[in-house]
Ligand SMILES: O=C(O)CC[C@@H](O)C(=O)O
């Protein structure tokens with residue numbers, strides 16, 4: 116347990132007022148969006164420089180105090196939750212863009228830079244930061260790197276990992292490492308940068324990141340298609356992918372759409388009611404491309420894969436169509452959803468989905484089950500909504516009993532029990548379904564190298 120003397124010592128390492136211990140701050144900074152674990156940090160510290168982060172980590176080593184990193188707190192796996200008296204290191208005051216290089220097309224950021232801030236900065240430079248998701252307005256670059264954030268454009272641009280050109284980190288041992296230094300080519304042995312991406316702060320803290328930028332997409336155009344069943348999804352994806360370079364291929368069920376439309380602020384895509392919807396996006400670079408999209412639509416209708424559809428004709432329509440998909444997570448949040456974020460290779464999605472849907476239907480006959488996700492990446496989000504008559508604990512306990520069947524299916528399909536939300540505390544006990552015992556032993560050994568005293572976000576990913 117951390118006593119007042121230790122907290123006073125911590126206060127000397129940062130600027131005045133940058134250690135908070137009031138109940139409100141502990142509650143706010145001690146949790147992420149999972150809301151599944153009660154936050155109980157001992158203090159929140161806000162460093163303003165690399166040197167201050169380093170001093171905090173050294174102090175934590177000296178006194179064996181556990182540290183939890185905190186960014187935009189939009190995570191969905193409880194990786195940034197401090198539930199056991201840890202000190203939370205929040206990067207809100209390290210939120211500046213430090214440098215831009217137009218030749219390298221790179222931008223150097225402090226970890227607290229908000230994703231949207233980077234996206235807007237890139238736009239000002241007539242470039243593009245392509246990692247995007249609904250929480251881009253709050254999530255921070257440090258957290259995106261810690262979780263290797265994915266989102267809605269992965270089919271074309273890949274995960275955050277693809278965009279990290281260099282990192283400065285403070286390891287759990289308190290050392291500053293400068294990893295890869297923005298290079299494209301660097302064949303000098305182990306690429307330690309990659310270890311810190313997706314490590315959920317268990318090896319050290321990212322204190323600076325050089326991110327790559329891309330050319331801006333031109334004339335982005337979205338289509339929302341209504342589909343009769345799951346089976347129509349993959350042939351539709353293949354048909355479009357064969358002729359168009361897609362920037363997104365997402366899907367959601369009618370139940371998701373019902374929840375969105377019930378808000379009353381987003382128009383329905385079209386009148387027909389369909390069991391499933393796909394949202395695809397491409398750059399309409401020429402009339403030929405636009406015509407190809409329409410031909411593909413007609414082809415899919417003829418094949419019986421698509422029942423109805425709409426194509427965006429303006430920037431506003433593009434935005435509205437995207438909201439049908441992007442706003443699902445936030446819209447269903449008040450229904451206390453039980454979440455699963457799973458993936459398999461794209462070719463295995465149809466069989467996998469069928470098996471899972473049967474498991475879910477058999478085990479949750481009285482629950483409302485919502486399917487959506489990044490189907491073009493093989494990534495499904497399964498959300499189960501809590502019925503009013505069940506307590507939160509009862510509901511989560513019932514969902515957890517079915518996890519075993521879901522994860523066994525994931526394992527049989529060589530899939531992942533966490534496609535893009537990370538492991539944190541929510542998936543920790545299930546890691547063995549996706550990683551072998553030998554792999555987990557290697558991961559633990561790696562952690563011991565960078566974090567010999569086990570102070571960096573302990574209890575996340577594995578115990
Ligand atoms: O809340 C979820 O289950 C998914 C959130 C996010 O990854 C999304 O794709 O909308």
Ligand SMILES: [Zn+2]
Pocket residue numbers: 266488489496535
């Ligand atoms: Zn997602």
